[in-house]
Each structure stands twice: as structure tokens, then as C-alpha cells.
Amino acid sequence: xxxxxxxxxxxxxxxGLVAGLIxxxxxxxxxxALGVALEFWTAAGLLRxxxxxxxxxxxxxxxxxxxxxxxxxxxxxxxxxxxxxxxxVRAVRASPLxxxxx
Amino acid sequence: MPDAALAEGGRAxxxxxxxETLRNVVDVxxxxxxxAGAIVIFSGAAIAFVRFxxxxxxSRSAADFVPIRLDxxxxxxxxxxxxxxxxxxxxxxxxxxxxxxxxxxxAAIRTxxxxxxxxxxxxxxxxxxxxxxxxxxPARPG
Numbered sequence: 001x002x003x004x005x006x007x008x009x010x011x012x013x014x015x016g017l018v019a020g021l022i023x024x025x026x027x028x029x030x031x032x033a034l035g036v037a038l039e040f041w042t043a044a045g046l047l048r049x050x051x052x053x054x055x056x057x058x059x060x061x062x063x064x065x066x067x068x069x070x071x072x073x074x075x076x077x078x079x080x081x082x083x084x085x086x087x088x089v090r091a092v093r094a095s096p097l098x099x100x101x102x
Numbered sequence: 103m104p105d106a107a108l109a110e111g112g113r114a115x116x117x118x119x120x121x122e123t124l125r126n127v128v129d130v131x132x133x134x135x136x137x138a139g140a141i142v143i144f145s146g147a148a149i150a151f152v153r154f155x156x157x158x159x160x161s162r163s164a165a166d167f168v169p170i171r172l173d174x175x176x177x178x179x180x181x182x183x184x185x186x187x188x189x190x191x192x193x194x195x196x197x198x199x200x201x202x203x204x205x206x207x208x209a210a211i212r213t214x215x216x217x218x219x220x221x222x223x224x225x226x227x228x229x230x231x232x233x234x235x236x237x238x239x240p241a242r243p244g
Contacts, residue, residue, distance in 0.1 A: 001153075008140065008144050009223065011144075011147075012144065012147050014145060015151045019151055019154045019155075019174055022154055022158045023154060023158065023167050025158070026157075026158040026161065026162040026164075026167075027163070027164035027167060027198075029164045029192060032164055032167060032168075032171075035171060036154065036167065036171055039150075039174050039175060039178070040147055040150075042150075042178060042219075043143050043144070043146070043147045043174075043177075043178055043181075046139075046140075046143050046178065046181060046182065046185065046212075046215070047143055047144065049185070049208055049211065050136050050137075050139065050140045050185060051214070053204045053208065056207060058207055058211060061211050061215075062211055065113075065211065065215050065218065066215060068222075069218060069242075072218075072225075078233055087140060092209075094127060101184070
């Protein structure tokens with residue numbers, strides 16, 4: 001059980017790295033790519049916590065949670081008053097859903 | 103004679119529901135619920151990864167990645183609920199103080215993450231709605 005959980009967690013860690021790079025190369029928005037990678041790394045941390053308890057696993061999971069919060073605060077601060085980023089507004093404007101009035 | 107049979111039956115029931123048996127049953131339940139949480143989390147990550155790759159190949163638009171990230175967050179939240187349920191089950195059998203401390207630490211991390219995750223999903227969704235509303239307003243000429 002522990003070996004399987006560790007293998008799945010490792011897969012999630014690698015998936016986070018690859019997905020982050022894919023999003024970065026496709027969107028050219030580094031913070032979005034970092035957010036995506038952190039999401040996968042959170043999944044990896046949670047999977048590790050499902051295995052046998054060690055303080056190191058707990059510290060890793062806590063560090064990822066803290067990093068997520070830090071990133072969230074940084075994203076909002078860098079955006080200036082919580083306004084949506086320009087790429088998101090542009091993307092929604094170009095979206096076919098807008099033409100249908102949804 | 104019936105008293106002796108009653109006493110024998112009572113002893114059998116007590117043995118059946120002994121602390122050892124209860125501990126074993128709870129242990130199996132904890133493993134089941136925790137495995138369910140792990141399966142949900144890993145499935146969510148796998149599905150999100152495939153969707154990220156597909157979107158990166160097809161559209162390459164930053165806005166298309168956000169709903170996938172939100173969905174992954176939802177999977178994580180559901181998996182966390184399962185894991186918190188297993189933590190609650192674990193408290194059914196009172197172990198040593200050290201084990202209670204470890205359980206408290208893990209439960210605290212999971213609860214904090216669940217709280218922040220739910221808040222992030224809510225904020226992100228509100229932001230997408232805000233962007234949609236802004237996009238729906240007609241652009242000024244010039």
C-alpha cells in the first residue's frame with residue numbers, strides 16, 4: 001500500500017512538472033503555469049499523507065499548502081485590487097459563449 | 103442453568119465486540135475510506151493532465167486552462183473529504199497520546215488545505231464570472 005501510494009505521488013509530482021511546462025509554453029503566463037504545477041504537487045502531498053505517517057511527509061504537505069497561499073496572495077497583489085487579468089478578459093471576449101449571450 | 107447460558111452468551115458477545123475486534127474493523131474501514139480518497143485524487147490528477155495536454159495542443163489559450171485547474175481543485179477537495187472522514191473514523195479507537203498527536207497534525211493540515219482550497223475555488227470562479235461580465239459589456243469605440 002505504502003509503495004503504491006509513493007509511486008502515485010511520484011507520478012503526480014512528475015505530472016505537475018510536465019503540465020506546468022506545457023501550460024507555460026502554450027499560454028506564456030508563468031503564474032498560471034506555476035498554479036497548475038502546484039495543484040498537482042498538492043495532489044502528490046495529499047497522496048503521501050495517505051501513506052504511513054512521518055513528520056517529513058507532514059512538513060512537505062504543510063510547505064505546499066503555505067506556498068499555495070503565498071502564491072495566491074502574490075497573484076492578487078500583483079494584479080492590483082483583484083481585477084481580472086487582461087488575458088482572461090481577452091479570452092472571454094473571444095469566447096463563442098459570449099456570442100450566444102451566456 | 104439458563105443463567106449460565108446467558109452468562110456464556112454475554113461473554114461470547116463481549117469477545118466478539120472486544121476492543122481488539124473493534125480496532126480491526128475500524129482499521130479496515132479507515133483503509134477503505136483513505137484508499138477511496140487517494141483514488142479520487144489520483145483520478146482527478148490523471149484526468150486533468152490529459153485535459154491540459156489536449157487544450158495545449160488544440161487551443162493554446164490561457165483562459166481554457168483555468169476551468170481544468172478548477173476541476174482539479176474540486177477533485178482534490180472531494181479526496182480531502184474522504185481523507186478527513188478516515189481521520190474521524192480513526193478517533194473511534196482511542197490510541198496512544200503520540201498517535202493522537204500525529205492524527206491531530208494530519209487532520210489540521212487536511213482541514214486547512216480543504217478550507218483554502220474551497221476559498222480558492224470560490225474566488226477563482228468569481229473572477230471568471232467577473233471577467234465574463236466585463237467582456238459582455240460593449241467595448242467603447244476608439
